[in-house]
Amino acid sequence: AQSVAQPEDQVNVAEGNPLTVKCTYSVSGNPYLFWYVQYPNRGLQFLLKYITGDNLVKGSYGFEAEFNKSQTSFHLKKPSALVSDSALYFCAVRDPNTNAGKSTFGDGTTLTVKP
Amino acid sequence: DAGITQSPRHKVTETGTPVTLRCHQTENHRYMYWYRQDPGHGLRLIHYSYGVKDTDKGEVSDGYSVSRSKTEDFLLTLESATSSQTSVYFCAISATNEKLFFGSGTQLSVL
Numbered sequence: 001a002q003s004v005a006q007p008e009d010q011v012n013v014a015e016g017n018p019l020t021v022k023c024t025y026s027v028s029g030n031p032y033l034f035w036y037v038q039y040p041n042r043g044l045q046f047l048l049k050y051i052t053g054d055n056l057v058k059g060s061y062g063f064e065a066e067f068n069k070s071q072t073s074f075h076l077k078k079p080s081a082l083v084s085d086s087a088l089y090f091c092a093v094r095d096p097n098t099n100a101g102k103s104t105f106g107d108g109t110t111l112t113v114k115p
Numbered sequence: 116d117a118g119i120t121q122s123p124r125h126k127v128t129e130t131g132t133p134v135t136l137r138c139h140q141t142e143n144h145r146y147m148y149w150y151r152q153d154p155g156h157g158l159r160l161i162h163y164s165y166g167v168k169d170t171d172k173g174e175v176s177d178g179y180s181v182s183r184s185k186t187e188d189f190l191l192t193l194e195s196a197t198s199s200q201t202s203v204y205f206c207a208i209s210a211t212n213e214k215l216f217f218g219s220g221t222q223l224s225v226l
Contacts, residue, residue, distance in 0.1 A: 004157075034214060043119075043205055043217030044158070051213070090157060102173075103215070105157040 002027040004093045006106035013081045013113055021076040021109045023091030033074040034092040034103065035065055044090060050074060051096075061085070081113045118142045119218035121206050127224045134193040136221050138206030140186075144216075146209040147189040148173075149181065151202040152220070158205065164189055196225040 003026045013019045025031055032051055036044040048059025055067045065076045074091060088110050094103040118141035128134050138147060148163040150173075160173030162181040170181050178200060180192045193200055201224050207215040 032213070036215075036217075041219070043207075043219050044215070046214045046216070049214055102160065102163075105159075107155055107157040 002031075002093050002095055002104045004091050004104050004106040006089075006091055006109045008109050009107075010110045010112065013111070015083055015113050015115050016080050019078050019081040019085070019111065019113070021089050021091075021111060023074045023076065023106060024072050025074060025091070025093040026072060027093050027095050029095060029097070032094040032096050032103075033065075033067060034094070035059065035063070035074075035076050036090045036092065036105075038088040038090065038108075040087075047076070047089075081111075083113050083115055086111055086113045119206060119208055119216060121204075121218040121221050123221060124219065125222045127226065128196050129226055130197060131195050134196050134223065134225075136191045136204055136206075136223070138189045138191070138218060140189075140208050142208060142210070142216070143186060144208040144210040145186075147183065148207040148209075148215070149179075149189070149191045150205045150207060151175065152205060153202050161191065161204075193223075196223075198225050201225045 005024045034049045035047040037047050038044045048057050050057045050067045058064045063078050088108045090108050091106040092103040120139045122137045149161040150158040152158050159175045161179050164170045164183040182190045204221045206218040209215050
């Protein structure tokens with residue numbers, strides 16, 4: 001079975017400061033990992049993915065994530081937060097032997113960036 | 116939202132009535148999915164489809180059925196709605212076995 005944990009329900013940062021949203025996972029074999037963002041009253045939007053290769057993955061809007069196999073983590077990061085980054089963030093994991101819809105999502109982390 | 120239209124956007128219904136939610140895509144993607152989103156539970160897969168008339172159950176399929184008679188349409192039916200099915204329902208599509216594209220959601224309230 002596969003699972004995802006987002007240990008923080010809420011992350012608060014000041015604008016201009018670096019941000020980190022944490023994600024740990026459990027899956028048999030090598031994982032496919034994803035981050036999605038959800039703005040109010042909208043569907044989820046894809047931010048970035050790790051499939052294979054470089055452990056540091058760059059995505060949309062200046063976000064990046066680092067895959068750490070030994071710690072089974074895939075934390076989302078941004079060097080300088082913007083107020084407009086405030087949203088709900090979801091980490092997802094998938095066993096590559098299943099199709100895309102069989103991803104397991106975390107419960108989400110609400111990011112609030114204050115001016 | 117990547118050529119995905121969900122209808123209706125909002126629905127209020129009474130316990131015991133049937134409800135059908137529609138997802139329409141213009142991307143010609145093979146895979147389509149229905150998720151529900153509830154506070155504290157993230158997104159949970161209800162049903163998915165990997166082609167016309169090919170569907171399978173997700174982790175929370177009880178009380179729901181689906182149909183896909185055309186590539187572009189994926190219908191989710193609540194045969195007899197219950198209050199526990201009050202939720203936000205999202206349709207998603209995928210062309211490959213990687214990222215998902217989501218619709219804007221349907222807010223369903225069962226009274």
